[in-house]
Structures are given as structure tokens and as C-alpha cells.
Amino acid sequence: MRAEQRSGSLMAAPYAAFLLVFAAYPIAFALVLVFLQWDLVTTPSFAGLDNVRLLANDGRFWRAVANTFVFLSIHLPLQIATALVLALALNRPLVLRSFWRASFFLPVVISGAVVAILWSNLYATDVGLINRLLVRIGLTPVPWLTDPSTAMPAIAAMVTWKNVGFYVIIYLAGLQYIPRSCQEAIEMEGATAWQRFRHLTLPMLLPQTILVVTLSTINGFQLFIEPYVMTGGGPLRRTYSIVLYLYTNAFSYQKMGYAATIGVALALIIGAVVFIQRRVIGKEETL
Amino acid sequence: MPSVHFDHVSKRFGATTVVEDFNLEVADGELLVLVGGSGSGKTTILRMLAGLEEVTEGMIRIDQRDVTALPPRERDVAMVFQDYGLYPHMTVRENLSLGLRLRKVARKEIDRRVAWAGDMLRLEPLLDRKPKQLSGGQQQRVAMGRAMVREPLVFLFDEPLSNLDAGLRAQMRIEIGGLQRRLKTTTVYVTHDQVEAMTLGDRIVVLADGRIQQVGKPIELYRAPVNRFVAGFIGTPPMNFVDGQLLREDGSTVFAAEGVRVQLPHEIADGTGSSEVVTLGIRPEDLTVDSGDSTDAPADSIPGRVVLVERLGGTSHVHFDAGPHRLLASVSNDRLPEVGDSITVRVRAERVHLFGGDGRKT
Amino acid sequence: MKTLGRIALYAGLTVAALTFIYPFLWMASATFKPPAEVGTLALIPDNITLDNYRTMWARAPFGRALLNSTMVAGTITLAVLVFGSMTAYAMARLRFRGRPALNAVTLAVLLVPGQLTLIPMYTLVVQLGWIDTYAALIVPYLFNATAILMMRQFFLQMPQSLIDSARMDGMGELRILFTIFWPLSKPVLSIVAIFTFMGSWNEVLWPLLVVREQQLMTLPQLLTVFALGGGAGSIGVSLASAMVLVVPVVIAYAFLQRNFIESMASSGVKG
Numbered sequence: 032m033r034a035e036q037r038s039g040s041l042m043a044a045p046y047a048a049f050l051l052v053f054a055a056y057p058i059a060f061a062l063v064l065v066f067l068q069w070d071l072v073t074t075p076s077f078a079g080l081d082n083v084r085l086l087a088n089d090g091r092f093w094r095a096v097a098n099t100f101v102f103l104s105i106h107l108p109l110q111i112a113t114a115l116v117l118a119l120a121l122n123r124p125l126v127l128r129s130f131w132r133a134s135f136f137l138p139v140v141i142s143g144a145v146v147a148i149l150w151s152n153l154y155a156t157d158v159g160l161i162n163r164l165l166v167r168i169g170l171t172p173v174p175w176l177t178d179p180s181t182a183m184p185a186i187a188a189m190v191t192w193k194n195v196g197f198y199v200i201i202y203l204a205g206l207q208y209i210p211r212s213c214q215e216a217i218e219m220e221g222a223t224a225w226q227r228f229r230h231l232t233l234p235m236l237l238p239q240t241i242l243v244v245t246l247s248t249i250n251g252f253q254l255f256i257e258p259y260v261m262t263g264g265g266p267l268r269r270t271y272s273i274v275l276y277l278y279t280n281a282f283s284y285q286k287m288g289y290a291a292t293i294g295v296a297l298a299l300i301i302g303a304v305v306f307i308q309r310r311v312i313g314k315e316e317t318l
Numbered sequence: 319m320p321s322v323h324f325d326h327v328s329k330r331f332g333a334t335t336v337v338e339d340f341n342l343e344v345a346d347g348e349l350l351v352l353v354g355g356s357g358s359g360k361t362t363i364l365r366m367l368a369g370l371e372e373v374t375e376g377m378i379r380i381d382q383r384d385v386t387a388l389p390p391r392e393r394d395v396a397m398v399f400q401d402y403g404l405y406p407h408m409t410v411r412e413n414l415s416l417g418l419r420l421r422k423v424a425r426k427e428i429d430r431r432v433a434w435a436g437d438m439l440r441l442e443p444l445l446d447r448k449p450k451q452l453s454g455g456q457q458q459r460v461a462m463g464r465a466m467v468r469e470p471l472v473f474l475f476d477e478p479l480s481n482l483d484a485g486l487r488a489q490m491r492i493e494i495g496g497l498q499r500r501l502k503t504t505t506v507y508v509t510h511d512q513v514e515a516m517t518l519g520d521r522i523v524v525l526a527d528g529r530i531q532q533v534g535k536p537i538e539l540y541r542a543p544v545n546r547f548v549a550g551f552i553g554t555p556p557m558n559f560v561d562g563q564l565l566r567e568d569g570s571t572v573f574a575a576e577g578v579r580v581q582l583p584h585e586i587a588d589g590t591g592s593s594e595v596v597t598l599g600i601r602p603e604d605l606t607v608d609s610g611d612s613t614d615a616p617a618d619s620i621p622g623r624v625v626l627v628e629r630l631g632g633t634s635h636v637h638f639d640a641g642p643h644r645l646l647a648s649v650s651n652d653r654l655p656e657v658g659d660s661i662t663v664r665v666r667a668e669r670v671h672l673f674g675g676d677g678r679k680t
Numbered sequence: 681m682k683t684l685g686r687i688a689l690y691a692g693l694t695v696a697a698l699t700f701i702y703p704f705l706w707m708a709s710a711t712f713k714p715p716a717e718v719g720t721l722a723l724i725p726d727n728i729t730l731d732n733y734r735t736m737w738a739r740a741p742f743g744r745a746l747l748n749s750t751m752v753a754g755t756i757t758l759a760v761l762v763f764g765s766m767t768a769y770a771m772a773r774l775r776f777r778g779r780p781a782l783n784a785v786t787l788a789v790l791l792v793p794g795q796l797t798l799i800p801m802y803t804l805v806v807q808l809g810w811i812d813t814y815a816a817l818i819v820p821y822l823f824n825a826t827a828i829l830m831m832r833q834f835f836l837q838m839p840q841s842l843i844d845s846a847r848m849d850g851m852g853e854l855r856i857l858f859t860i861f862w863p864l865s866k867p868v869l870s871i872v873a874i875f876t877f878m879g880s881w882n883e884v885l886w887p888l889l890v891v892r893e894q895q896l897m898t899l900p901q902l903l904t905v906f907a908l909g910g911g912a913g914s915i916g917v918s919l920a921s922a923m924v925l926v927v928p929v930v931i932a933y934a935f936l937q938r939n940f941i942e943s944m945a946s947s948g949v950k951g
């Protein structure tokens with residue numbers, strides 16, 4: 032209908048305009064900024080490949096990338112394992128099932144800023160709750176956030192704690208799709224609980240696992256508020272994250288071109304890592 | 319004076335033509351049935367008349383007014399949908415009155431019309447329920463009530479009964495027919511069910527592939543189908559078709575095919591050529607089954623072997639093979655043959671139809 | 681054996697649940713403790729005090745930040761519901777030129793990481809002169825591709841006859857959307873509302889970039905700045921300020937936890 036065509040265009044026009052201004056333009060301008068030097072005050076100047084060259088040789092940037100991989104190497108296995116265990120525990124007839132589920136999910140709804148502030152205190156060396164617990168059971172306190180070797184693992188553990196409820200829900204949804212007949216069939220074969228898990232549940236949950244890996248990888252590359260609040264990137268820059276570095280360049284150094292270059296590089300790295308991960312873990316499944 | 323007028327109307331979706339050069343007049347107060355198989359374009363035609371679908375070419379007039387470019391609300395038509403389209407979150411009363419409220423009809427008048435429709439369709443006890451709390455038949459009546467309260471120039475029905483079970487369908491069919499005769503509102507009724515078409519329609523339009531095959535009174539379509547498609551579509555059980563040839567023998571014309579020979583009366587044979595390749599159409603009720611061998615059978619009868627007998631109570635269907643042809647005779651119950659019996663089937667030759675190679679009546 | 685297994689299961693669940701809940705309980709209790717007591721594990725303070733809250737309230741404009749956050753998240757949520765559903769309705773149920781392209785672009789936008797566009801968005805806001813305005817906090821979030829796709833998916837499943845009936849009854853498209861589709865779309869609308877509101881409520885990075893004026897800061901931003909700038913001075917005060925952000929969310933979560941879980945899980949928002 033002509034009328035339909037008209038109302039359709041009218042109703043979609045604001046969104047189309049929005050996409051143009053707040054999606055198409057920023058994406059295009061990000062690529063332009065890569066070739067510019069701009070402090071937001073003076074006029075931008077063309078910088079050729081300076082930003083790219085600088086980035087390639089910027090030890091701080093690569094430190095941040097390396098930190099992210101350290102983070103992921105702890106966070107990913109921990110996230111998958113805890114989410115799986117909790118989901119399996121929830122996936123049976125339970126008293127107070129929705130209470131357990133809701134309690135696991137609680138940190139997900141809490142602001143990352145709050146969680147970071149809270150855990151700074153839990154991790155504090157002298158007065159922190161965790162060290163007090165350690166001391167009470169006779170261990171020595173650990174300088175969680177001030178020791179270069181424990182700071183990033185401590186943050187990784189905290190992020191795992193915050194997000195696990197989210198992934199539990201994803202795994203629970205997956206578990207509901209494993210047909211009862213499959214479970215009964217494998218039980219008839221006389222499989223032990225471990226064999227059932229290893230040969231039925233785990234493979235059937237592959238799509239969910241891929242999703243968990245993808246989402247928490249992307250999430251890991253976007254790490255910002257945690258180091259910003261808890262460590263400022265230290266000690267010895269061991270918790271410096273890519274986004275924190277991007278933010279610092281834009282906000283503290285007013286280097287828009289370089290910050291945008293970091294953003295583009297980050298997008299490319301995320302794309303590459305997610306692509307490789309998918310190649311390695313699963314051939315068939317997609318989001 | 320026709321109250322609906324289709325003038326060379328075509329409809330295309332992209333490159334596919336769905337309705338082609340459609341011309342039709344619907345008389346004032348008439349109940350016209352559009353019948354055709356699934357995908358033949360019935361719904362599209364109805365939606366174009368309703369203003370829900372754009373006309374690609376041509377003109378539609380309602381009550382002499384060109385409505386081709388008008389939106390539905392300015393056309394003064396009301397429609398009953400196959401799945402009713404009732405608003406699930408509104409009560410029956412709200413469903414009935416919404417169209418009037420949006421047209422700023424006076425409160426009292428709305429109440430009067432809702433009461434009137436509620437009375438005619440026995441909806442009063444249901445007025446404050448929501449559609450989910452109603453049976454299929456009740457929802458159907460609400461959908462009709464919603465169209466009625468609008469007091470439109472034209473009613474449109476799109477397969478309104480196809481979501482009901484068989485018993486209810488027959489009952490609602492009678493109810494719709496009765497209502498329409500009382501209200502005398504011009505009605506276009508779409509269905510794929512030829513029984514519905516035959517019993518309801520003042521006139522019937524048979525559609526195939528977006529083109530009109532034939533327009534006429536139900537009995538005209540039954541007695542004188544213009545082509546093989548209409549012949550096969552109208553009538554249950556459907557007409558038998560046998561492909562064969564016309565032969566001239568001793569001044570008379572004979573239809574001949576393997577296992578089937580029928581001597582044709584002059585009225586039917588006139589104007590046909592010799593050796594012409596034709597299709598013979600025989601309605602199942604024009605076949606009479608005589609049991610026993612065919613040795614002493616009359617000349618215009620077909621020998622056959624029974625393959626299936628469907629006993630329906632009043633009449634029964636006898637499926638039999640005549641040569642390579644599987645035919646069906648509709649017979650009364652007195653002397654039913656058994657499966658495997660050899661039978662002789664007599665043809666009421668004055669009732670057969672001949673169709674040429676192009677499917678048209680010869 | 682069976683019973684033993686069940687005992688172990690419930691013991692494990694209890695430990696797990698405590699792991700997630702206890703830190704928040706400890707946080708809540710710490711805000712009522714005098715500085716000397718904060719480090720203790722006990723949940724019930726020996727001496728209950730409101731000093732932390734008084735200090736927090738006096739040192740930074742948390743009341744104003746609460747107002748800002750509510751205003752910003754509320755406006756964004758309303759816009760995403762109203763404008764988003766209009767867009768989704770058009771994309772699902774109206775045939776118009778450019779619709780397939782719009783669908784494709786919407787899907788593509790979801791694949792672009794926010795960090796890619798962060799700086800250009802920031803420079804855009806600077807050039808528009810929106811630094812230290814509500815516009816900077818609100819306008820870039822007026823539409824949400826995830827929300828539009830979810831609503832579109834839902835609208836696609838509505839029967840066509842509902843739209844047809846409404847048009848025959850004389851309704852225009854906006855009226856169909858808001859009087860017919862909205863009442864029938866409560867599930868998807870509430871999902872969208874929750875994840876949009878939560879996403880905005882918890883967002884820190886963007887406000888940190890575009891707002892410097894304390895009076896305009898949202899809660900998580902002010903909280904972060906307050907804690908990092910040493911304004912808090914003590915653990916109790918900084919946790920008390922965090923409570924302003926947490927308490928409304930926890931109350932809402934307590935009543936609507938099913939909806940929260942469904943909403944945030946289906947959208948991928950993780951606070």
C-alpha cells in the first residue's frame with residue numbers, strides 16, 4: 032500500500048537517521064581518526080601512518096594486550112567450570128530452586144563499579160575480609176592487589192564471580208534441551224555419572240560453551256572499570272587493560288587519533304580471537 | 319445497480335502476477351461466492367476490495383464511488399477473517415464497539431447496535447468475556463457481529479468457517495446464509511469449499527490462478543461448466559474424466575477410449591469433428607450400476623470391475639476400473655456390488671460433457 | 681548413599697549461595713559500622729552508626745546523582761520502548777522501501793564492538809557541545825539495536841488479521857501499535873525495559889568521558905570518582921555511597937527476579 036509505504040518510512044526514519052549519526056558516522060570516522068593527530072582543541076592534522084607505527088611499537092599497549100591474555104587464560108576456564116558445576120547442580124529437582132538461581136545471579140545485576148569498590152575492600156591486604164579469613168584458618172595473608180603476580184588473577188576471579196550467574200542461565204537453558212531419551216539410553220548402557228557427563232552432557236552443551244567462551248572473551252577485552260577502580264592498572268602495569276589505556280589516551284592525554292587507533296586495533300583483535308576460538312572449539316555451531 | 323465493481327483489476331507481487339484482468343459486478347444485496355483452490359488469489363481479491371492490499375492496475379468501485387486509492391476506513395466495508403482477528407485483550411463488547419467508537423458514533427447508537435448484533439447472534443451472555451474464553455463458534459459469531467454493527471455497504475468473508483469442525487461449519491453456514499438474507503447487505507464470500515459455495519451463493523465465481531473461470535448461479539455451474547476445471551471443481555464426488563477420441567459410426571458419434579465406449583446424443587455431438595481428441599466428463603450420479611456380466615448389456619454401457627465400495631448411508635460410492643480408467647459411481651444403497659464383482663455401468667449419455675484438448679467445453 | 685548425596689548437594693549450594701550473597705551483606709553491614717569495626721567478619725555491628733551515610737551525603741551530591749541516574753535511565757528506557765517499538769513495528773509489519781537494508785544494518789551494528797566507536801562518539805559529542813549535558817548521556821542511547829530486533833521478532837509472530845481488523849476498524853499504524861500490539865507484547869516490553877534500564881543505570885565508561893561536572897554525574901560515575909578521588913576517606917563511607925546505587929536495584933530484583941534473569945540473560949547485558 033502507498034499508505035503502508037508512507038507510514039513505514041515515517042516510522043523507521045528516526046531510527047535510520049540515528050543509525051547514520053550514531054553508528055555509520057562513528058564507524059567511518061574511527062577509520063579516519065587513525066590517520067589523524069587531534070587534541071580536540073587545535074585543528075586535526077594528517078599524521079599518515081604515525082598512529083599505526085606508534086601502536087606497533089608501543090610497549091604499554093602490548094603490555095595491556097598481554098595482560099588481557101593473562102586475564103583470559105584464568106578467567107575462561109574458571110568461568111566455564113564454575114558455570115557448568117552450578118548449572119548441573121541447579122538442573123535437578125531442588126527445594127528453593129529459584130532462590131538458589133537468584134542468589135547466583137545477584138552479582139550480575141549489580142553495577143561493575145560497585146563490585147569493584149566492594150572487592151577492593153575484600154582483597155585489601157591488612158583489613159580485607161579474605162585475608163582475615165585466611166589468617167583465621169592459619170594461613171598467611173596475601174597482598175592480592177599489590178603483588179604483580181596476584182593482581183590480575185585476583186581480578187579475573189572477581190569477574191568470574193560477578194558474571195557466573197549469567198552463564199549458569201545459559202547452561203541451564205542448554206541442559207533443558209538434552210532429550211530425556213538420550214539420558215535414558217546412556218544410563219541403559221551402564222555409564223557412570225562421570226561418563227554420562229563426559230560423553231553426553233558436555234558434547235551436547237557445546238553450543239552453550241562456545242557462547243560462554245565468545246561472550247566472556249569479548250567481555251575480557253573490554254575490561255575497564257575493575258582495574259580503573261581497584262588498581263589503576265598497577266602494580267607494575269600488570270593489570271593495565273586495553274580500554275583503560277584507550278581511555279587514558281583520550282581523556283588524560285587528549286590524543287584522539289591514537290585512542291581511536293587503539294579502538295580499531297581492539298575491534299580487530301576481538302574479531303580475530305573470537306574467529307580463532309570458534310575454529311578451534313566448534314565447527315558446526317554459531318551464535 | 320451493482321454495488322461492487324471490479325474493472326480490469328490486476329495484482330502483482332514483484333514479478334509474479336497473482337490476479338489478472340479481473341472483471342466482476344456484484345449486485346446490490348447479492349451474496350457472491352468466490353471459490354477456488356489454495357493460492358488462486360481469492361484472499362488477494364478480497365483484500366484489494368477491503369483496501370488492505372494495493373491494486374496494481376484497474377479500478378474498484380463501491381456503490382459507484384471509485385475507492386481504488388482509499389484506505390480501508392473510508393470504504394464502508396467490513397470483513398470477517400479466517401482466524402477472526404479478534405483483539406485478545408478486549409472484551410467481546412469492546413471488540414464489537416471499537417470500530418464505531420473510532421468513527422465517533424454516538425454512545426447510545428453504539429449501545430443500540432451492539433445490543434442488536436448481540437441479540438441476532440446470541441452473544442448477550444458473552445459480552446463481557448475475552449475472546450480466549452469463547453469457543454471457536456462463538457469467536458466466529460463475535461467476528462460476524464463486529465462486521466454487522468458497522469452496518470457497512472459490503473460484507474467481506476474470507477474463509478470464515480475453515481477453522482471450525484465439520485458439524486459447526488454446516489450450522490454456521492446456514493446461520494450466515496440466513497443472516498445475509500435478512501440483512502440484504504451485499505456480500506462477497508471467499509471459500510475453497512465448493513459445497514459452501516453451492517449452498518450459500520446467489521452466484522459463484524470460480525477462480526484458478528488469479529483468473530475467472532466461470533461466473534454463474536450454482537446450478538448453472540453444475541449443469542453447464544464451461545471448462546474441465548470448473549467441471550472438476552464443482553460437485554461432490556467430483557466428475558469422472560476419461561481421455562479418448564470421437565468416432566463417426568453409422569451417422570452417430572461415439573466416444574471411444576480403451577474400455578469405455580459411449581454413444582453420444584446429437585445435442586452433444588453436434589459441432590465436433592471426427593477423430594477429435596477429447597475428454598469425456600461424467601458425474602458419478604449419472605452412472606448406474608447393474609450387477610452381473612456385461613455379455614447381454616445394452617450398447618451404451620461400460621463393463622467394469624469393482625475395486626472399492628464406500629458406504630455412506632444414503633448413497634454409496636462405487637469405485638471401479640473400466641479398462642485402465644478408475645471411475646466412480648454414486649449409487650443408492652439397494653443393490654450394492656462387492657469388491658471384485660464384475661459390473662455393467664450405464665451412462666446417462668444426455669448428461670455427459672465433452673471437453674476439447676484445451677480443456678474448454680466443445 | 682542417596683541421602684548423603686543430597687546433603688552434600690545442599691551443603692554445596694549453600695556455600696555457593698553464601699559466596700554470592702555474603703559480600704553484599706557484609707557491605708551493607710559495614711556501612712553501619714564505625715571505622716574501627718569495619719574489618720570484622722561479623723554482620724551485626726556492635727555499635728550501629730549512620731555516620732558513614734551522613735558523611736557520604738555531605739561530601740558529594742549523591743541525591744542529585746540518584747536523580748540524574750533515574751532521569752537518564754528512565755528517559756532512555758521510555759525512548760527505547762516507544763521509538764524502538766515504532767521502528768520494530770515498521771520493520772516487522774510494514775512494507776516500505778529500504779526495509780531489508782535497515783534489517784541488515786541493524787544486525788551488522790550488533791557485531792561492532794562499542795570500543796571501536798567510543799572515541800568518534802566522544803569527539804562527536806564534544807563537537808556538538810554536549811559535554812556536561814544530559815543530551816550526551818541520553819541521545820546516543822535513544823535507540824537500541826538489540827531491543828529493536830527482539831521486539832521485531834515478537835511482532836512478527838502476531839497474526840496479520842489483527843492488523844487487518846484494526847485497519848478495517850479505522851485505526852492508523854501508530855494506534856495499532858500502541859493500542860493493539862503493546863497490550864499484547866507485555867513480555868517482550870518488560871524484557872526490553874529491564875535490560876535497557878539496567879544497562880543505563882550501571883554504565884560508567886561513557887559518563888566518565890562526557891561528564892565532568894559533579895552536578896550532572898550519574899550514580900556509578902560519582903561513586904567511582906568519589907571512591908578514587910579519596911573523597912570518601914574511609915571504607916564505610918565509600919561503601920555507603922555504593923549502597924545508594926545497589927539498594928534500588930536489589931529491591932527491584934527481589935520482586936522481579938524472574939524477569940530480571942530472563943531479561944538480562946536474553947540480551948547479554950552484564951551490568
Ligand SMILES: Nc1ncnc2c1ncn2[C@@H]1O[C@H](COP(=O)(O)OP(=O)(O)O)[C@@H](O)[C@H]1O
Nearest residue numbers: 331334336354355356357358359360361362363
Ligand atoms: N504479500 C505477498 N507477497 C507475495 N506473494 C503473495 C503475497 N500474498 C499472496 N501472495 C501469493 O499470491 C497468490 C494468491 O494468494 P491468496 O490470494 O492468498 O490465495 P488464496 O486466498 O486463494 O489461497 C499465492 O500464490 C500467494 O503465494
Ligand SMILES: [Mg+2]
Nearest residue numbers: 360361362477
Ligand atoms: Mg486465502
